[in-house]
Amino acid sequence: MSIDSARLLQKKKKQILESWINSQLAEDALREDMISNDELRANSEELLDTLLPLLTPKNVAEGDVSVFDPVTELLSGIAITRAKQGFTPRETAFYVFSLKEVVLNILQNEVTDDPQGLYEESFRLNKIIDGFAVTIFETFIKGREEVILRQTDEIAEISTPVIRIWDGILALPIIGTLDSARTQVVMENLLEEIVATGSSIAILDISGVPAVDSLVAQHLIKTVSATRLMGAECIISGIRPEIAQTVVHLGIDLSSIITKSTLASALKHAFQILKLEVKKPGAKERPFINK
Amino acid sequence: MDKIPILRMGHFLLVTIQVDLYDQLALNLESDLVQMVNKTQAKGVLIDISAVSIVDSFMGRIIGNIASMSRILDAQTVVVGMQPAVAITLIELGLPLTGVHTALNVERGMTLLKEKILIGDYDEDDETGDDDNSAE
Known part of the structure; x- marks a missing residue:
């Protein structure tokens, strides 16, 4: 019998959100001057709302990336905003990795009777969330590159008077x-x-x-x-x-x-x-x- | 077949290139000009390339050749009116045309030629004048 993590995690959504935000706040790297607590909470909640219903046994088992497109889109938006605000890559990556930690913890606490199933499910979730991490990183760098290109253009414009x-x-x-x-x-x-x-x-x-x-x-x-x-x-x-x-x-x-x-x-x-x-x-x- | 006219004006030869040069035309110009320098004993050659918008390495070399050949025949070469794009192309092709004098337009090119010839062949000036008189 496989574990239905979608149902299980959705039930625990409140708890996940709280621990996720706490873990983000606990991280030294979090820059309170750049993003407000409310904004962080709103971002995180929206992401969870989109992500959790998609974690059906079928989706998780197949590991098909395209079903998670809405999540990827959301993450891209967050990454671009963060790149423009001047977040470091570490901070941006931590956003996704802290979610993974929390989700896996909850799963471990909930599933006590099926070590084999727990291991398999953890492995699959791991893979999915790692995929998100790669996406957020890619978009983050793209965002930074855009900033650099814009600056280069500006410099070129002002630099050559005759x-x-x-x-x-x-x-x-x-x-x-x-x-x-x-x-x-x-x-x-x-x-x-x-x-x-x-x-x-x-x-x-x-x-x-x-x-x-x-x-x-x-x-x-x-x-x-x-x-x-x-x-x-x-x-x-x-x-x-x-x-x-x-x-x-x-x-x-x-x-x-x-x-x-x-x-x-x-x-x-x-x-x-x-x-x-x-x-x-x-x-x-x-x-x-x-x- | 097209031919680029070479005009004689006193001690100088004037060449105005009004069409885009193709290889054979450029080669003909090179040999015609050298013949002409020899025949007229010209002291200066002025090439106006203000209408030339495209050059390649071959054209660049021909211009360089004309200048070197003229110098051997004791005539100074001035290239005038080069367009910015042409100048950049020649530089990028690695042809800075050392040894060729340049000027912004025909008027300045003429002034430059006169100065060069005054400095270079000051004592020969009278001689050439005599030659001209005796020829006519």
């Missing part, structure tokens, strides 16, 4: 790490802007780039070469001492590129190329006064 700082001189301050995708965007923006403004000098300021490795250097060289192909000159500025050190240690040859330490000196160099002079009004008299 500034016209003088007639014929463009500046492009780069902030953050340069990867291939960003270099592509930076390069396209810069080249479009060169055509649009007819500028002949572009200054690439890398003071906001945290580190330059051989890949980043290669991206920089690519951008400079592309600018040169367009018929404009490219100056790299904002090279910090640490970056100069790394570049030389890595054996990257930047000798074909004009490099300046600050944006100001790059601008000065640009003025020289364009044969422009910037001076204070009345600067003419200075040598006179000095004498």
Whole structure:
């Protein structure tokens, strides 16, 4: 005779809910600042209401996953919300695993006369709930990935302005790490802007780039070469001492590129190329006064 | 068969590529141009590729070849009006066209050529003038 865990557990629903919530509350990892007690209770009760009627002997014995779809859906919703709220994976997984513990405990207390049946039933329930754990974990990670993708997009949007700082001189301050995708965007923006403004000098300021490795250097060289192909000159500025050190240690040859330490000196160099002079009004008299 | 016209303007040769180049056309242009440089003793070659929207590695190489060949024949090459997409493609193909001068448009390309030739062949300038006179 097999054990009808659906009926048995449904009878004990109140008890399961209480011990489940208690065990969740007892866990150190539970973050009371992120989820309220009431919300937790509502979530858990809804899940139990959906899950318990489905645990018929037939469903449990067959181990067919598709009959538990409503539960999976509910769990997915919970996982996504938790991912967005910033729960840790441990907290999220514990939600399901604590339920397993409680259910198995109750089963053990109720079924005292049939060790063989108890073992088999426990084994099957175990398998089903483990399936839920995998689902909740998968969805949780998917949720986190969505968050990361959104942030990446946002960063890409704000990161590449091309500034016209003088007639014929463009500046492009780069902030953050340069990867291939960003270099592509930076390069396209810069080249479009060169055509649009007819500028002949572009200054690439890398003071906001945290580190330059051989890949980043290669991206920089690519951008400079592309600018040169367009018929404009490219100056790299904002090279910090640490970056100069790394570049030389890595054996990257930047000798074909004009490099300046600050944006100001790059601008000065640009003025020289364009044969422009910037001076204070009345600067003419200075040598006179000095004498 | 299509042919890309090569115009002579003083010491310079002007090539405006108005159609998308296919391989044979590019090869013909290469040989025609070198012949022309030799015949006219041109000091500078200006290639306008502002209408070219597609390049491949072969085209890139041809442009590089033309520049190297012209330099051997003592003429500077300036490529002008390259489109952003073309520039990016060439860089991604690993063809930075070192040795080719570039400019944003024809006007600036001309200025650049004149500067280069003034610096490079300052003393020869009169000589070429004489040659032109004697030829006519």
